[in-house]
Amino acid sequence: MLRRTFLMLTTSLAVACSASLANAACSPDYSGVTLTVASQTGPYIASALKLGADEWTKKTCGKVNVVEFPWSELYPKIVTSLTASDATFDLVSFAPAWLPDFVPYLSEMPKAMQSGKDWDDVEPAYRERLMVWEGKIYSQSMDGDVHTYTYRSDLFSDPKEKDAFKAKYGYDLAPPKTWKQYLDIAEFFQRPDKGLWGTAEAFRRGGQQFWFFFSHAAAYTNNPNYPGAMFFDPETMDAQINNPGWVKGLEEYIRASKLGPPNALNFSFGEVNAAVAGGQVAESIGWGDTGVIAADPKQSKISGKVGSAVLPGSDEIWNAKTKKWDKFPAVLPAPFMAFGGWQVAVPKVGKNQQAAWDFVKTLTSPEVSGQAAITGGTGVNPYRKSHTANLELWNKIFSPQEAKEYLGAQADSINGKNVALDMRLPGYFSYTEVVEIELGKALAGQTTPQAALDTVAKEWNRLTDEFGRAKQLAAYRAAMGLPPKN
Amino acid sequence: MMRNDPIKHVFIWPAVLVVLAISIFPLIYSFTTSFLSYRLIPPIPPRVVWLGNYATLLQEPRFWNAILTTTLIAFIAVGLQYVIGFGVALALNARVPGERLFRVALLLPMLLAPVAVALVARMIFNPTMGPLNQFLSMFGLANLPFLTNGHWALGCIIAVEIWQWTPFVILMMLAGLQTLPEDVYEAAELENASAWQQFWGITFPMMLPISAAVVFIRLIESYKIMDTVFVMTGGGPGVDTETLTLFAYQEGFKKFNLGYTSALSFLFLIAITIIGVTYLALLRPHLEKRR
Numbered sequence: 001m002l003r004r005t006f007l008m009l010t011t012s013l014a015v016a017c018s019a020s021l022a023n024a025a026c027s028p029d030y031s032g033v034t035l036t037v038a039s040q041t042g043p044y045i046a047s048a049l050k051l052g053a054d055e056w057t058k059k060t061c062g063k064v065n066v067v068e069f070p071w072s073e074l075y076p077k078i079v080t081s082l083t084a085s086d087a088t089f090d091l092v093s094f095a096p097a098w099l100p101d102f103v104p105y106l107s108e109m110p111k112a113m114q115s116g117k118d119w120d121d122v123e124p125a126y127r128e129r130l131m132v133w134e135g136k137i138y139s140q141s142m143d144g145d146v147h148t149y150t151y152r153s154d155l156f157s158d159p160k161e162k163d164a165f166k167a168k169y170g171y172d173l174a175p176p177k178t179w180k181q182y183l184d185i186a187e188f189f190q191r192p193d194k195g196l197w198g199t200a201e202a203f204r205r206g207g208q209q210f211w212f213f214f215s216h217a218a219a220y221t222n223n224p225n226y227p228g229a230m231f232f233d234p235e236t237m238d239a240q241i242n243n244p245g246w247v248k249g250l251e252e253y254i255r256a257s258k259l260g261p262p263n264a265l266n267f268s269f270g271e272v273n274a275a276v277a278g279g280q281v282a283e284s285i286g287w288g289d290t291g292v293i294a295a296d297p298k299q300s301k302i303s304g305k306v307g308s309a310v311l312p313g314s315d316e317i318w319n320a321k322t323k324k325w326d327k328f329p330a331v332l333p334a335p336f337m338a339f340g341g342w343q344v345a346v347p348k349v350g351k352n353q354q355a356a357w358d359f360v361k362t363l364t365s366p367e368v369s370g371q372a373a374i375t376g377g378t379g380v381n382p383y384r385k386s387h388t389a390n391l392e393l394w395n396k397i398f399s400p401q402e403a404k405e406y407l408g409a410q411a412d413s414i415n416g417k418n419v420a421l422d423m424r425l426p427g428y429f430s431y432t433e434v435v436e437i438e439l440g441k442a443l444a445g446q447t448t449p450q451a452a453l454d455t456v457a458k459e460w461n462r463l464t465d466e467f468g469r470a471k472q473l474a475a476y477r478a479a480m481g482l483p484p485k486n
Numbered sequence: 487m488m489r490n491d492p493i494k495h496v497f498i499w500p501a502v503l504v505v506l507a508i509s510i511f512p513l514i515y516s517f518t519t520s521f522l523s524y525r526l527i528p529p530i531p532p533r534v535v536w537l538g539n540y541a542t543l544l545q546e547p548r549f550w551n552a553i554l555t556t557t558l559i560a561f562i563a564v565g566l567q568y569v570i571g572f573g574v575a576l577a578l579n580a581r582v583p584g585e586r587l588f589r590v591a592l593l594l595p596m597l598l599a600p601v602a603v604a605l606v607a608r609m610i611f612n613p614t615m616g617p618l619n620q621f622l623s624m625f626g627l628a629n630l631p632f633l634t635n636g637h638w639a640l641g642c643i644i645a646v647e648i649w650q651w652t653p654f655v656i657l658m659m660l661a662g663l664q665t666l667p668e669d670v671y672e673a674a675e676l677e678n679a680s681a682w683q684q685f686w687g688i689t690f691p692m693m694l695p696i697s698a699a700v701v702f703i704r705l706i707e708s709y710k711i712m713d714t715v716f717v718m719t720g721g722g723p724g725v726d727t728e729t730l731t732l733f734a735y736q737e738g739f740k741k742f743n744l745g746y747t748s749a750l751s752f753l754f755l756i757a758i759t760i761i762g763v764t765y766l767a768l769l770r771p772h773l774e775k776r777r
Contacts, residue, residue, distance in 0.1 A: 204720070263633075433741065
């Protein structure tokens with residue numbers, strides 16, 4: 001009997017010891033915890049979440065289940081879950097523009113995560129602006145998004161092309177400083193008989209189209225003399241989208257649609273990347289993915305010939321207050337933080353909030369996110385200072401010159417003095433839907449740019465009144481980083 | 487068990503409650519919501535607007551455009567599905583060589599998910615990489631704006647609808663043709679009636695009841711078209727190919743404008759009912775003649 005008891009005690013001790021040894025590898029120990037994350041269909045972002053999930057599992061022994069939805073279904077799925085207060089998702093990944101709609105249902109980021117080396121490493125444009133809502137942090141950027149300019153360096157450095165361009169336009173062929181130059185370059189390289197076209201942008205409804213239009217318009221409407229007045233007048237909340245700056249932006253966007261491959265009107269961002277990587281176009285604008293994909297020899301015909309720069313700007317910007325064009329001594333770039341990069345947040349009703357925030361910490365750590373940023377197809381673009389500072393990291397996919405230009409364009413855009421923030425407002429989809437419809441009509445020539453934007457402005461003002469002008473004004477000012485209006 | 491035996495309530499009421507819970511209650515809830523200004527995002531407390539949502543919709547050009555687009559797709563697609571489907575069913579019924587293989591092959595499109603079909607179609611009609619434009623360019627023809635021009639896009643959607651749903655018509659019509667009595671045709675042949683005369687004098691009139699049912703089912707189904715349009719054009723360019731269901735989806739699941747969407751759904755229901763009743767009223771004299 002004594003022997004049996006001794007044997008049992010020894011066995012129990014051995015089991016307990018081995019369990020504690022296993023758990024010692026889990027720090028903090030989240031074994032038995034499975035987090036469910038809502039994501040758009042991969043590979044973009046979903047694969048980045050999975051990359052982070054693998055690391056988190058190794059570290060904590062917890063598991064992460066990434067549930068994927070098509071882009072168009074993601075917002076409805078998240079909204080339905082949040083408003084019904086069900087705990088389907090422990091984490092949600094989303095666009096910063098949706099944050100105002102989600103804020104009532106999200107938990108605040110733990111204070112401990114809002115300081116330290118990793119926190120300071122996040123670029124201020126995200127840490128101090130896009131991740132903030134009414135002074136509080138509800139989300140963490142897991143991707144940086146700003147539109148930049150991409151071009152074929154082999155064409156731009158060809159002496160014959162340079163001479164021919166100068167002879168025709170009277171200035172040197174180089175990455176454009178203004179949108180007029182951008183269109184000149186597109187026109188110059190428009191050679192359908194040789195399978196080469198000027199530029200590629202997204203023009204398709206539901207295909208990220210309106211962000212490309214906003215990038216054109218930002219140059220003429222994001223006025224540093226009257227900050228935050230790009231989309232609405234921050235004093236009255238009157239829509240600004242039909243002012244002369246926006247009309248000029250739309251006219252040039254329409255012109256760009258005619259300098260692209262056949263039926264560019266059906267292009268979403270995916271087709272833009274395909275056209276650039278296929279060597280079909282001389283230049284393009286878009287997110288950082290374009291440069292990474294174009295540099296990848298497995299996906300691209302122009303690997304080693306990819307140049308990057310900040311978006312073109314303007315030396316004349318419409319002032320929504322004085323209702324006049326302000327003239328600036330030099331061209332002022334207005335890089336547009338289109339979309340603003342994916343964010344992750346933890347719903348209030350989640351049952352594993354502590355574990356969920358811990359996963360966020362791992363996912364967005366400089367090491368894991370840095371690896372995601374240089375992995376083609378994750379959709380992760382630089383959003384930390386360490387992402388753009390570490391040239392060695394990027395030499396794996398870019399040539400030194402390509403890396404220098406790409407990272408320079410990213411850093412200069414995010415830290416640009418006149419960087420234009422994307423619109424973030426409650427009821428975001430109601431505002432952007434009418435833009436998409438009217439853009440479609442204007443691009444198809446069914447209506448004039450001015451008439452299209454007048455319709456959008458009228459609808460925006462109606463929506464603002466319906467949602468409550470004072471509430472929307474307060475939200476808009478918060479989104480633009482302006483103090484509350486007394 | 488007597489007619490007045492109270493035990494009958496034990497059997498009836500659970501079923502009645504289930505029907506009420508899963509069918510009638512949502513309908514009543516939706517109908518009530520249609521009289522409210524009710525948005526989930528941004529959250530706005532519900533406010534009674536009575537017929538306000540209906541009045542706004544009826545003055546909304548986008549609503550009338552969606553009705554017109556849906557009607558065009560439904561009538562043109564179903565009309566052609568019927569003609570082609572009837573023709574193919576007649577051929578298959580005539581026991582052509584390899585009839586069994588044709589029968590299976592022709593039914594395949596119907597078995598595919600509309601989303602998958604629409605995705606394939608989107609690739610085929612792709613302006614630069616699509617095989618159709620590449621084929622056309624072999625003959626020196628310019629690339630056609632299949633999905634970027636309103637008229638072309640509508641035509642492409644109709645073509646896909648015909649391709650996918652004609653097999654349903656074939657299946658139904660073939661089933662009908664196989665039930666027709668052979669002695670009538672034998673008698674007609676004795677009278678030296680031509681094939682054309684036999685079709686218009688015997689086949690078509692005798693197939694009228696089943697034709698009416700097939701067209702009716704397809705018409706109602708076509709009015710509900712959503713996935714094909716959503717994937718192929720997203721309702722664009724502009725709103726040129728936006729159908730009623732897509733319009734309702736945009737309002738309901740993108741803008742979460744629940745009151746307005748409910749009103750839209752009920753107007754849709756009214757429109758479908760009017761079309762259905764008119765269709766049956768027009769056909770009734772012909773159908774009654776056959777009884």
